[in-house]
Amino acid sequence: MRSQVTRHVLRRPPATRGMATLILGSPTPRPIFRTYPVGCRVPRTVQRRPFFKLFQKPPRTVKNIEAEPGYEALLTYRFAHSKNLRPPPIPDLVKAWRDFFGYKARHNRVVNSLQALCAHEVLNYLIGPDKADNLILSSDDIYLAMQCLQKSPRDDPKQHLDLSRSLFREIRRRELNIQPGLLHNVTLDYRLGGLPGGSRYLDSFLVALSQYGRALEAKDLFLINLKDPKQSPHTDFHPRRSLFPVINGLAKEGQEQALREVVREAVKSGVPYDVSIHGVMTSFFARRDNIEETKFWWTRPIRKGLHPTPQTYYDVLQFALRNNQKEWAMEIYEDLVAQVESGSLSESKACWDVTFQFAFVLLGKGIDQIEHMFNVALERTKDKPKARPNIGSINSLIKCAIDKDDPYMAERFISLSKKMGFEPDLSTYILQLVYRLRAEDLDGAFATYQALRSLETSSNERELPVLNRLIRGLCASSRPDYGQILDVTGYLEQRHVTLEPETVVSICMAFMKNDETHEVIDTLSLHTAHYSIAERRMVRESFVNYCLDEKNSTARVWDSYALLRQFFPEVEAKDRVPIMDAFFDRRRPDMACHVFGHMRSHENTRIRPTLDHYVRCLEGIGRCPDMESLKMIHNMAKMDTTIQLNTRLYNALMIGYVACDTSHRALDFWREVTTSPEGPSYATLEIVFRAYEAQPYGDAPAKELWAKITKMDVDVPEHVYSAYLATLAAHSHLADVKLLLDDCDSIIGRRPDFLTFAYVYNALPSKEMKEDFESWSQHDYPTLWKALTQKHRRRKDEDGLPQFRISRPWKA
Structure with a gap:
């Protein structure tokens, strides 16, 4: 730190300077000129506090993750349970349960599959044999959770179904007064019998079964309660209310026979055939293009002579157009118009709207004719305000235009609504x-x-x-x-x-292209915490694909990887390793090794690198050498107790050190391999020949090794043979190279390919030798040399020597 004393000393004269001629006691005159040199003054900055800085924007802050009330405690229990740790206190879990499902009910939020899984594990803990007698969770708490689970999730509903089943079983256990520990030994009786209030929970359970792929089970459960002769007349079970979700689920799953059976039995037991049943049955067969069944269920009389719903009319209209039943649809339309004009249905606005739809879709009426129909309807219903056409009538026509893929007509309907004065x-x-x-x-x-x-x-x-x-x-x-x-x-x-995961992906990718990283951070912070495992995987994979896209710049890819690592720590090794390879391909070994280091330091042992990952990283360093990265990976390997050094890992280390121009260090690993029980592999031989190629005076040990190989009479792969030829060429043994090429058939069993010629040509150390080898190859192997020159171009290296543009792959 700079001394402040020195600055002041330089500004003041020495104590003895200019004082010798002064008379003691006389006043000191003020000198006109300084009697000492002036040092360099250090300028002082004047402190200023502008007023306008009060109105500057504060620095950008990241938006906090808003976790739903109680969810953090549920996650904490799941983590503790998976790690065999002490769970949170029971009062905290009960409060979390009530806060979580209360929040979901108040705000009509969907429970995702991960939240359902966590809640299921907490439920099993709270209703265990040692706690169930205390009734920690009340029946109202359980019923509230069942109601929240009726809202379908975006992903797999299996966890919702399992939790709904466990909740209903717990309620029935309490109603039937079954001991908690004996539940798994008892066949649970789902029949309501004379138990009051049982149907209150049965309705919610039937909804869950019907919409989560278990409609057949819901049908059986419904019929059991419907047929029970001992059912109390004072029970709260309402078959009519419970039937609708069941038949909807059966229709959704395409269970035709079960659908017929449950409707038949319900009507037989006294459930009226109303517009809801009529709509489900007619629409089910209409969408399956079953002409006979559609007409049968359509013509079946509805209770109290009511008319079908507008949706059923529209489904029948679409069915008629698909199946060449326009005459039958015309009869329906004429009958409807007659009833609307005669007065029996003149007060039904829904029927007026259906006539507009039929006129547009079936008859092909234009906008002027539709406007005339609106004016007629307004005139006839001027004393009936509830039956008058309004914006809902326009909406029904816009829907038809959308289904016909006619946006121009939809815009004309919007203009018509403005003309008619509809808001x-x-x-x-x-x-x-x-x-x-x-x-x-x-x-x-x-x-x-x-x-x-x-x-x-x-x-x-x-x-x-x-x-x-x-x-x-x-x-x-x-x-x-x-x-x-x-x-x-x-x-x-x-x-x-909470946005859909596909939307979050679109936002993030758009802002990443615009380098708006803060917007991406805000989007991920606000939404990913509310996603299930499958939804998080969808967002996560988009970032992985972005990192692997070669069109994106390296800086953007690194930013994307940083966000991926921050918001998705669960990224698996199978996704991290390709990102590491992508950075090697971008000639950024430092970034690639940072990705590897993040895997190495991860708290999840399943994400930490294996021996294969170490080998893959070192092979990447072989393609893109970097000594700092190599030392880091080597140190990690030495400190990693989960891997054992073997020949393959030694090969990878040799690749790295040869590529980083430290072939002497690679030969130390070669000695380790030769003394190991496993011994060298063919890949080891290729690598050590390439180490000898870069090593000064490496031709002598290379020839000794080749002599041992030929003496042992083992098969020599082509890649080992090519590596030895390149070693001889690098040390100017061109004559030996030519002899070995001529003797290729007896060594590897076939003629050499043009890649071998390229490796030899690139390894030759002088221009004269390259020209000599090229002339010899053109004369003795014209076909191979022509193929080589046609497929690969030549360029000059840093020494001005021509080289074929071809890479020699490393493989451990």
Whole structure:
């Protein structure tokens, strides 16, 4: 540190200078001129505190990860359970359970598969034989969890199904008063019998079974309770309410016979054949193009003479168009129009909307004719406000235009709604976003989003899928508008919406191309913590693919890898090793070895490098030499107790040291191999010949080794033979090289290929020898030399000598 005393000393005169002529006691006059030299002054900066700095933006901060209440405790228990550690206290787990599922219920959030798995493990712990008697979790706690599980996840619902089954079993165990430890020895009776309140939980369980691929089991459970003659008349079980999810699940799974059976038995037991059953059965057979069954279920009378739902009408219309049943559909349309005009259905707005759809899709009416129909309907329903056409009628027509892939007609319907004075609603904007995105009209789609955002509606999730599609469309544009992307994502962030993993991938890739790393960090921080394992894998693989894309710059790839390592520490070794190879291919061995070092220091033993990974890394250093990286990997290998040095690893070390111009160190490993029980391999022989090629006076030991090989009368692979020829050529033994090439048939059993000639040519140390070898090859092996010159060009090296542009691969 610079001395402050010295600076002041240089500015002051010595104590004896200029004082000898002064009379003691006389006043000292002020000198006109300085009697001592002036030192160099050090300028002092004036401290300034500008007022305007108060209004500068603070530095960018990373957004914090917002974990859902209680979820951290569930994860902590799962980690402790997997590591045989002490779990969190029971009161903390109970509070976490209630906070987590209470938060999910209040905000209508989906429980992903990882959260369901954690909750299932906590449930098994809390209802264990030593704790179940205390009823730590109440029935209301369990029922709330069952209700939260009714919202389908984006990925595999297996964990949801398993948790729903365990929750229902626990409730039934309490109702049937079965001891906790005996549950696995008892065949659980699902029948309600006379137990009050049992159906309250059965409904939720039937929903879970039906939508998670177990509709047949739900059907059997429904029929058991439906047929039970001992069922109490005062039970809360409502077959009509429980039937709908069951038949929906059967229709979704394509279980035709089971669907017929459950409807038949339900109607036989007194469940009315209402519009919901009629709609499921008719639409099921219509979508399967079963003409007879579709007509049968369509014509079956509905309870109280009610008309089918608009969705059923539309499914039948599409069925008729696909199966050349336009005449039958025309009969349905004429009958509907007659009932609407006669007055029996004149007060049904849904039926008016269906007539508009039939006129547009079936009859091909244009926009002017549709407008005339609207005016007629408005005139006839002027005294019936609930039956008057409104924006919902326009929405039904827009949906038809979308299904016909006609965005132009959809826009005309929007114009018609403005002309009729209908105010667009949320459904209008959602449909408009759909067809504009299909037409790749991104500017129009963003304008629709801005109009949708201005709607004063309660929190709704219907628009979230199409807003995710909008973000993906904006990101996929050839020239993305990053301001628009941030506008949409900021709006959804304010609503605490978790984006779909495909959307997060699109955002991250778009901002990575624009070097907006902070935006990528914010996006990953806000959303990946709420993803399941499968969803995280989807995002993770996109970053891995980005790192492996040769079109991306090295700086961007390194940033991508840093984010991958930060947000996805679970990245497997099978994904890390290709990234390491990619950095070697980019001629960045330092980055590649850092990737390897991160694997080596990982806390998960399954991600740490194996012997194969060490070999692969050292082979990469052989392709792209770097002494610092080589020493680092060698030290890791020496300190790694999980691997054992063998011939293959010694070969890899020899490759690294030969490539780094320290062939003498590689020959030390060769001596280790020769004295090891395993002994050398053919790869070892090739590597040691290449070490002799780079070693001064390496021709003598190379000839001794070749003599031993020929004396042992073993088969010589071509790559060992080529390495020995290159060694002789590097040490100017061109005559011996020519003799060995002529004797190739007797050594390796076939003629040499042009790669061997290229290796020899590149190894020759002088221009004269290269010209001599080229002349000899053109004369004795014209075909091989011509093939070599045609496939590989020559260039000059740093010494000005011509070299074929060909690489010699390293293999341990």
